[in-house]
Amino acid sequence: MLIRKYHIAIVGATGLVGQEFIKVLEKRDFPLASVHLFASNKSAGKKLFINHREAELKELTRNSFDPVDIALFAAGSEVSQHFIPRAVKRGAVAIDCSGVFGMDDVVPLVVPEVNPQDLENHQGLIASPNCTTIQLVVALNQLHRVSPIKRIVVDTYQAVSGTGSTGVDELNTQTKLVLEGKSGAPHVYPHQIAFNVLPEVDVFWDDGYTKEEWKLSEETRKIFHDDTIAISATCVRVPVIVGNSEAIHVEFSKPISPEDARTILASAPGVKLLDDPSVSLYPYPWSAVGSDDVLVGRIRRDVSHPNGLVMWVVADNLRKGVALNAIQIAEQLISKGLV
Amino acid sequence: MLIRKYHIAIVGATGLVGQEFIKVLEKRDFPLASVHLFASNKSAGKKLFINHREAELKELTRNSFDPVDIALFAAGSEVSQHFIPRAVKRGAVAIDCSGVFGMDDVVPLVVPEVNPQDLENHQGLIASPNCTTIQLVVALNQLHRVSPIKRIVVDTYQAVSGTGSTGVDELNTQTKLVLEGKSGAPHVYPHQIAFNVLPEVDVFWDDGYTKEEWKLSEETRKIFHDDTIAISATCVRVPVIVGNSEAIHVEFSKPISPEDARTILASAPGVKLLDDPSVSLYPYPWSAVGSDDVLVGRIRRDVSHPNGLVMWVVADNLRKGVALNAIQIAEQLISKGLV
Numbered sequence: 001m002l003i004r005k006y007h008i009a010i011v012g013a014t015g016l017v018g019q020e021f022i023k024v025l026e027k028r029d030f031p032l033a034s035v036h037l038f039a040s041n042k043s044a045g046k047k048l049f050i051n052h053r054e055a056e057l058k059e060l061t062r063n064s065f066d067p068v069d070i071a072l073f074a075a076g077s078e079v080s081q082h083f084i085p086r087a088v089k090r091g092a093v094a095i096d097c098s099g100v101f102g103m104d105d106v107v108p109l110v111v112p113e114v115n116p117q118d119l120e121n122h123q124g125l126i127a128s129p130n131c132t133t134i135q136l137v138v139a140l141n142q143l144h145r146v147s148p149i150k151r152i153v154v155d156t157y158q159a160v161s162g163t164g165s166t167g168v169d170e171l172n173t174q175t176k177l178v179l180e181g182k183s184g185a186p187h188v189y190p191h192q193i194a195f196n197v198l199p200e201v202d203v204f205w206d207d208g209y210t211k212e213e214w215k216l217s218e219e220t221r222k223i224f225h226d227d228t229i230a231i232s233a234t235c236v237r238v239p240v241i242v243g244n245s246e247a248i249h250v251e252f253s254k255p256i257s258p259e260d261a262r263t264i265l266a267s268a269p270g271v272k273l274l275d276d277p278s279v280s281l282y283p284y285p286w287s288a289v290g291s292d293d294v295l296v297g298r299i300r301r302d303v304s305h306p307n308g309l310v311m312w313v314v315a316d317n318l319r320k321g322v323a324l325n326a327i328q329i330a331e332q333l334i335s336k337g338l339v
Numbered sequence: 340m341l342i343r344k345y346h347i348a349i350v351g352a353t354g355l356v357g358q359e360f361i362k363v364l365e366k367r368d369f370p371l372a373s374v375h376l377f378a379s380n381k382s383a384g385k386k387l388f389i390n391h392r393e394a395e396l397k398e399l400t401r402n403s404f405d406p407v408d409i410a411l412f413a414a415g416s417e418v419s420q421h422f423i424p425r426a427v428k429r430g431a432v433a434i435d436c437s438g439v440f441g442m443d444d445v446v447p448l449v450v451p452e453v454n455p456q457d458l459e460n461h462q463g464l465i466a467s468p469n470c471t472t473i474q475l476v477v478a479l480n481q482l483h484r485v486s487p488i489k490r491i492v493v494d495t496y497q498a499v500s501g502t503g504s505t506g507v508d509e510l511n512t513q514t515k516l517v518l519e520g521k522s523g524a525p526h527v528y529p530h531q532i533a534f535n536v537l538p539e540v541d542v543f544w545d546d547g548y549t550k551e552e553w554k555l556s557e558e559t560r561k562i563f564h565d566d567t568i569a570i571s572a573t574c575v576r577v578p579v580i581v582g583n584s585e586a587i588h589v590e591f592s593k594p595i596s597p598e599d600a601r602t603i604l605a606s607a608p609g610v611k612l613l614d615d616p617s618v619s620l621y622p623y624p625w626s627a628v629g630s631d632d633v634l635v636g637r638i639r640r641d642v643s644h645p646n647g648l649v650m651w652v653v654a655d656n657l658r659k660g661v662a663l664n665a666i667q668i669a670e671q672l673i674s675k676g677l678v
Contacts, residue, residue: 151643155494155586157536157575171534175514190619191626195510195580197496198623199637199651204616208597208639217642230643234586234651236496239578241534247494247573258547277543280529284537287530298538300547303556304490304569312538312573 005033006334009068009092011083012075013037013048013057016165017097020323021072026051028327031334036068038075065090069339070330073098074322088124093339095126095326102127102219109222112328113270114141118223119329119338126329131244131321132156132212132235133219138294138320139313140250142268143261144224147252150307151230154216157238157245158201159285162317163188171239193239201235210235243285244317252307258299261309265296270320275299283314291316292324344372345673348407348431350422351414352376352387352396355504356436359662360411365390367666370673375407377414404429408678409669412437413661427463432678434465434665441466441558448561451667452609453480457562458668458677465668470583470660471495471551471574472558477633477659478652479589481607482600483563486591489646490569493555496577496584497540498624501656502527510578532578540574549574582624583656591646597638600648604635609659614638622653630655631663 008025012018018039025032035050037057044059058064060079065071065087073080077100084094084101101107108118109127114137119126129137140149160167166188174184174194186192190200201212217231256264265271272293274283283295295314302308315321333339347364351357357378364371374389376396383398397403399418404410404426412419416439423433423440440446447457448466453476458465468476479488499506505527513523513533525531529539540551556570595603604610611632613622622634634653641647654660672678 153492153588153643155573157496157577172518176518179511179515179518191623195578196582196623196625197577197579197584199584199586199621200616200619207642208616208637209642232588232641232643232647232649234494234588234637234649236584236586238496238536239534240536243535245536245538245575247538247575249492249571249573277539277547280539282538284530284535286535298547298573302571303546303548304492304571308571310571310573 003031005031006069006339007034007036007067008032009036009038009065009071011038011060011071011073011079014039014043015074016161016168016318017074017322020318021074021327022048022050024319024323024327030327030331034067036064038064062086065092068092070095070333072326072330084125093122093124093126093333095128095329097128097322097326099130099215101125102129102215103222109219110329111137111223111325112332113138115223115225116332119332119336122338128322128326128329129219129223130212130215131162131315131317132158132216132246133223134321134325135244135294135313135315136216136246136248137220137223138270139248139296139311142264143250143252143256146264147254147256148226149224149229149250149252151251152220153249154231154233155247156233156235157240158235159240159242159244159317160193160237161242162244168241171241175239189237193237195239197239198237199234201237240285242316242318243288243314244321245285246313248313249302249308249310251305252309255307256309258301258309261299270294271296273297282312285314288314288316290319292320294320342370344370345408345678346373346375346406347371348375348377348404348410350377350399350410350412350418353378353382354413355500355507355657356413356661359657360413360666361387361389363658363662363666369666369670373406375403377403401425404431407431409434409672411665411669423464432461432463432465432672434467434668436467436661436665438469438554440464441468441554442561448558449668450476450562450664451671452477454562454564455671458671458675461677467661467665467668468558468562469551469554470501470656471497471555471585472562473660473664474583474633474652474654475555475585475587476559476562477609478587478635478650481603482589482591482595485603486593486595487565488568488589488591490590491559492588493570493572494586495572495574496579497574498579498581498583498656499532499576500581501583507580510580514578528576532576534578536578537576538573540576579624581655581657582627582653583660584624585652587652588641588647588649590644591648594646595648597640597648600638609633610635612636621651624653627653627655629658631659633659
């Protein structure tokens with residue numbers, strides 16, 4: 001039997017997420033017919049290697065998507081808004097990681113471990129959620145099915161790579177300066193990020209929440225198909241390069257014991273349990289880099305709520321947080337015959 | 340009129356907190372008759388300056404407290420347990436920052452802005468709470484008086500200086516190594532702290548909480564004299580040198596609007612409001628270093644609870660978190676004629 005192979009486009013191929021797309025595609029034995037790499041015009045003409053084969057970076061044009069089956073978008077909201085309609089019109093299925101279409105009613109917002117069924121009625125465009133949302137819903141999904149979630153309080157510890165390579169450069173540069181006794185002027189972030197934490201991720205709304213906090217709440221409700229889940233979040237940037245952490249306090253309809261939660265999560269898709277405080281075993285960002293799994297630890301009863309659990313959830317924000325999730329969406333589309 | 344002056348002892352004078360004691364005493368025009376500095380025997384004989392006058396570091400002995408009115412203890416729980424009974428027996432009033440006596444029923448646990456009345460019946464020993472507790476209760480006290488608190492969910496972002504100078508050294512050393520492409524073996528913390536966050540502060544209890552999380556909860560209830568307040572905390576060490584941050588989600592008996600909360604906190608003792616998201620004005624640890632105040636920002640309605648507020652609270656963990664609070668206790672004892 002001939003296995004069908006697919007023509008894939010990566011839009012934003014030179015960014016941190018673009019690079020992660022390439023790593024994940026190489027690792028997963030994806031049925032690739034060809035890869036088309038797109039980047040800003042200043043990178044056009046340069047070459048990258050995928051599976052030891054050279055591929056040239058090209059600038060996006062009106063006809064770029066003619067030979068493409070699946071287009072992965074990670075070049076920011078403006079590029080997505082401009083080129084996704086064109087890609088879809090040319091017959092490609094677009095998977096967007098820019099966040100700009102996630103709350104559009106006709107666009108499925110999908111985490112394959114949680115709501116793959118939402119892919120069925122796609123209209124050429126699927127949104128991959130924000131990184132903070134993905135690790136939250138993967139960690140909570142199987143628990144939510146056992147005892148529906150009423151409320152989530154979550155505070156995040158987010159890596160600078162979520163901002164892209166400029167965020168990583170700023171942290172590195174400022175850190176060196178501070179170690180030399182100098183101070184590093186902020187460019188990418190509103191204040192110094194080296195040896196500091198900033199409770200500002202993305203722009204502020206009028207109600208005092210940031211767009212990041214709002215997305216985390218709205219996206220979680222959409223993915224769980226449950227508008228009644230109450231969510232309160234504070235999103236915080238920390239001086240970590242890769243790996244987002246979340247302190248999560250969940251209130252369920254009925255109590256779940258920590259033991260039951262561990263049993264459920266031990267076999268939950270996409271979850272890896274790392275939970276033995278007696279030997280300081282819990283996830284942390286430095287150990288999460290390169291992991292496909294959402295790592296869960298520090299599961300304990302919420303002593304402040306009869307139906308509550310508290311946990312600590314960490315994931316590679318570039319991998320499962322963006323690139324891997326998008327490629328898993330592509331794999332689901334293929335296996336369901338939806339592309 | 341002659342103003343009475345006091346003989347003060349600092350136990351643990353060479354540590355980060357001991358040094359902060361000296362800075363705060365110098366700054367506050369404390370009515371000092373003399374300062375007696377005590378440190379481990381390896382430091383004995385060395386000299387420090389206080390108000391431009393030399394003072395010699397001495398080793399603690401049975402008779403060390405004979406000339407002392409007020410003894411400030413910041414040398415760890417073993418030193419406090421051994422020497423505080425001796426100091427009290429010799430007629431000194433001990434103010435302990437080690438955390439070891441905080442939950443003892445006969446020991447007042449005091450934050451001067453919140454429960455100075457608890458000093459009245461002291462028996463020679465007053466405990467200063469843990470740094471994370473102090474900034475929490477200072478930020479919440481005036482709101483709690485308007486609308487009693489039912490529940491607090493709090494996640495922390497704690498600086499390495501809370502561990503002492505060994506924590507600061509470990510962060511600096513590991514950071515340099517990581518920037519050179521090497522990795523730094525952990526000694527003080529169970530895992531690398533550079534470019535990482537660790538959900539482990541102090542030891543783990545059997546229920547999965549850490550002693551730090553337990554203290555934050557128990558101390559808050561004791562200081563507020565309200566056993567009914569439910570508290571859930573995750574305490575996290577972050578690669579910050581000085582300055583602890585807390586994401587706080589509070590549920591009150593009756594709703595308080597963010598506007599009312601800002602009005603109340605604008606005149607709350609020990610609080611400084613820094614809250615204008617439109618210009619990225621909020622507290623962060625790098626800007627909190629050296630501040631006497633507990634800094635509060637990002638006040639907003641908790642969209643997940645009808646009576647809830649969310650806020651972001653930062654304080655210098657060495658200053659208001661330990662040294663300043665202890666010296667404010669001493670000042671209260673003096674002004675109330677309790678020493």
